[in-house]
Amino acid sequence: MPWPRSSNLSANPNRDDAMSKIEFPLITRHFGSIDPESLEAYVAAGGYEALKRALTEMTPEAVLAEVEGSGLRGRSGGGFPAGRKWRVLREAPGEKKYLIGNGSEGDPGAFTNQTLMEQDPHAVIEGLIIGAYATGASQGYIYVGHEYPLAAQRLRLAASQAKAKGFLGDRILGTDFSFDLTVRRGAGAYVCGEETALMNFIEGNIGEPRNRPPYPFQRGLWGQPTIINNVETWANVPVIITKGAEWFARIGTEKSKGTKVFTLTGDVKNTLMVEVPMGTTLRQLIYDLGGGIKGDLEFKGLITSGPAGAVLPKELLDLKVDFESFQAAGGNMGSGSLVVMDQHTCMVDVAKYFLQFSHEESCGKCTPCREGTKQMLDILTAITNGEGREEHLPMLEDLAAVMSGASICGLGQSAPNPLLSTLKHFRAEYEAHILEKKCPALVCRPLLKYTIDPETCTGCLACLRECQVEAITGEFEEPQEIDHELCVKCGMCYAVCKFEAVKVES
């Protein structure tokens, strides 16, 4: 499938003059313009020039200084400065050191890493090789999410091509520097996107996270010093070496440098993948690039970064895309998945959806996450079933505090984020479910009532055939009727009615 993307970034009217002089895009620059299965195409587009430059003109220390000076921060969540991580690894004692490229990307609605690995695998690999040179690592791994077989296939092909040309393997480009790389396919566990769980995966174990300390840079893969960065972070490295730290640091905001790739999905006119400089506002993303809300309905909220992220209301549309702003809003930039929601979305249902996700994906190792997600899900299910009680809301907040404070990894710590942010910005909606037993957005099934308008119904029997509990009765070409005792409110009749004769209310 061709990926949806905006190629016309210069159309952004709010770029200042300094910005307009910078060549965009950085990470997505090769997408669609070079054959991702051809090393020659990558080299012809300037690929592996950064590696040559690093190895022949720069010391490892100089490369490290360049990455530190660029202000590059980890693209997968916390936004930890990449250069600082690299330096710690470089200075860590130990013969064998490891690098990992994290291409797990399990968030629903995120496909930036997938597209990067599929469309420009050599850029990720070149970044890792340069990183190895700067840090003294001798072995690298790239972890590719289970859902992305093509990405794994192309990365493997790219690695073998790079090896054949002397960019990877023993004595790279004739120097004393050697580095090998292995691509590992995930087996289907969201938690493996967490760095220590990922290390357990690579060692051939189940993907349960480890307690910290010791941190991976102290004891990582097989007990050796290890650092892990997202594949998008690695793909930034060749750009920094080619263009220089100073050039790179001019893009973005004071504390968040460079660009970020986002996937914009949901109730937006243009579903797209887009790379923007840090500091772009959400409004620009949704309205200038995404074309606004589908069907010109009203914007209700934006989910950032899936099950670990926050739901932002329209008051926060002018939020700038950078690490600090996202954290202040109660989430993180993470995978760059942005899901736009219109007025037909129930925020309690959204929170329940993400808790269901986190509950299913919790590995079960630590109690706060394993039991906390279950309890939260049970309470939210009760609320959406019309069995919510007023004391449920403070209970949810208490649970959230325990989970964020006591879970051993990011999954459990951030699982309450969608709940907390919806509770903060859309509390009235929770209260409507609990106090009035109504779902204002007409989503939560037990709170709905379906009826058939006898004036509009043509008696085509489409609804009758679809009703699984035989709650609909009536003769052919006569108005149908719903038996509310039998109705399970699945909404199938509503979905199949071509004449809009089925009405729903709460």
Add this chain to the structure above:
Amino acid sequence: MIDQEKFEEILSRYAGAPEDLIEILHELQEEYHYLPKEELQAVAQRLNVPLTQVYSVATFYKGFSLEPRGLHHVRFCQGTTCHLHGSQRLQEGVVRRLGIGPDQTTPDGQLSLERVKCVGKCGAAPVLAVDQDYFGEVGVDALAKILKPFRKPK
């Protein structure tokens, strides 16, 4: 019975270290569409890892199955956009038509159902996939037509 030739061919591609376990399980899963018990025992022996660990890995990850799966895989996308656009209703429609739930296989071994987190085709939500064919903006009324070709035995 283990197909020795096939088994040896798969193992010959690896050094035989414990860390190769997951990759080998991937290959077995692709070959047989599930992980046969005897092969798992043989893998444990050859990699010198306890069978309990092989079992825990085989059951921890969703990509592995200890039960044979159907010839064709129906996957419902559970991504956020699909959820907002009625994936649950779609799933119920499929379950009702096939008479099997998620992670189950039809008695004739033709179709199995799977819920997946996100297939990355959010622009076409809700999405249903049968093997490598993706169907976008699927309404319940379109299901019969989509599923029909896959229900006939080859």
